[in-house]
Amino acid sequence: MKLRLLAALTIAMMGGTAVAQNINAAGATFPNPIYNRWFTEYAQAHPSVHINYQPIGSGGGIRQVSDGTVDFGASDGPMTDQQLSQAKVKVMHIPTVLGAVVPVYNIPNLNKDLNFSGDVIADIYIGKIQKWNDPRIVKDNPGVNLPDHQILPVYRSDGSGTTYIFTDYLSKVSPEWQGKVGKNTSVKWPGPGVGQKGNEGVAGMVRQAPYSFGYVELIYALQNKMSYGTVKNAAGKFLKATPDGVTAAAAAAAKNMPADYRVSITNAGGATSYPISSFTWLLIPKQFSDAAKGKAVKDFLTWMLDKGESQAAAMGYAPLPVQVQAMVRKTIMTVR
């Protein structure tokens, strides 16, 4: 009797310690709102698992997961081959949701959305297009009375995934941008203009300064009810960004999706694809040293596909297209 009680107690205790999991993660700030919601809801449904996510930035996420100081990381830009080979653990990219970047501007007394071609946006930042009534802007906006006024380009001064997506797009549509500037979380801005910190900094500056031009995340523009311009996609259509358009871009890219998901979907083909879109990724080690932890992460990722994805659109993020979800489901099974 006594022995049986002791055994039951031991099993109960073992069960208790074996299941309780504290998982540390760090990385991108852009998906932080939805990650936070996922991790909170997951913890409510599974009280024994607690995921602690710190939005320290994509760079920090890559560094920390490479050094093994966190259980998994998150990034808006994929890791480079060099970063992957230098990492102490084998890292897998798991796409979670998608985001988009939209052009914003401030032209007094203009109540029509402007159209922008990619090369025009690039040349505004390079400094080749300096006036709002430049023939190339006028050509994309027939019938709009554009002012003869200097454009004030505004960009993100802090390193950010937003800038990465934006410059990745500009590199694809403008050979000059590719050669002169390139893509990164922060770049050397070639032309005139001012840098502001964060989406709110750029948006605030654009709102305040007449004749300015900038770029912000779609989710930020939606939440703050900002008006933004359309962008010409690879099929030659001017599209206004919506979560659906972003998912369409991902679906168009899904056909040629590489096995490691490190793919850029900016300027994707397809008539409905919004061109300045990107995945954001979780950086998951292939092999966890603690098998229980690996299982907990695996369970969470499955939950994310089952329950999490459906919450994305309501929060302004674009969910993964169905094809990609199916691929990710298979990939998750390889986590040890």
Added chain:
Amino acid sequence: MSSPIISIAQKPRQTDPSGGSQGSPAQLDAPEAPKSPVRQFLMSRSSGKAADTTFSAIMLMCALSIFAIVLFILYILIARSKLSISQFGFKFFTRSAWDPVSGDFGAFPFIYGTLATSLLALLMAVPLALGVAVFLTELCPQKLRAPISFVTELLAAIPSVVYGLWAVFVLVPLMRDQLGPFLQKYLGWTQLFNGYNFGVGLLTASIILAIMILPIISSIARDIMLAVPISQREGVLALGATRWEMIRMGVLRNARIGIVGAIILGLGRALGETMAVTMVIGNHPEIPKSLFSPGYTLASVIANEFSEATGDVYLSSLIEIGLALFLVTIVVNAIARALVWAVTRGAPARAH
């Protein structure tokens, strides 16, 4: 501090024999004499000599810890920026490149921006701060003194991000729509106000810095001026000086070293200020051609780019920017010390 103040401040104590104490100095000097009640009490509590050595040893350690902290910071900054030091060498401090894509880095535009904004801020803040301090100590009616002092100290307590927000919402539009065009119209001939005025830029950052360091300089300068003995003022007035001559010779002259110290403290804050500056300077790493051009400072670029920096050289360069800020602060402080030394050297002997 110059010695007239000290000597006069101590005089009453030295010439006051009663002093309220029970044992006179003569009693302590004589070994055979019975110990004073105070000494007896102290000796009953502990062994005086051991306590004395321990105390001085602990104090020495406290003082040395400052050196240790500074050396440790310097060591970490150098150790972590090894990669960029070996790649760019000393040229890092004179190069203008800042290209995270190709991994080409240099600190010059940031050093320039830091020095330019800080010195411009001093240029604006020092006269204003001294005016406030002189008014408070010499001219202010008693009734106004407390409110003005209180508000000055309140200014010093406002967090810098609040200054930044205020600057973004008030100062930037003001600069763009009113102050900027005004300066361009009337001072355009100086060539300092050329180019397109975005509202953000070097001048706006300097103005917000000036506002931020104003309370520090003025409240310290006020305390220094209050410490100048009344007799100095009375003496100058008695010799037939006017109010202004009295302030100039009796107050400012005696307090000048302390005032330079106050300015150095203000400069220190201006050099290291990050948040407010980054919100209004425009963050464009270029050598600004006019006061309206956007610039960049050392502290701002670290705050902006550190969290998303991925490459090793990039990260290392950002830490070397920190090293540059450290060195700029040391050099500027050294120059300021030299200035103090130059000022005191010219003073009459009694000032030493």
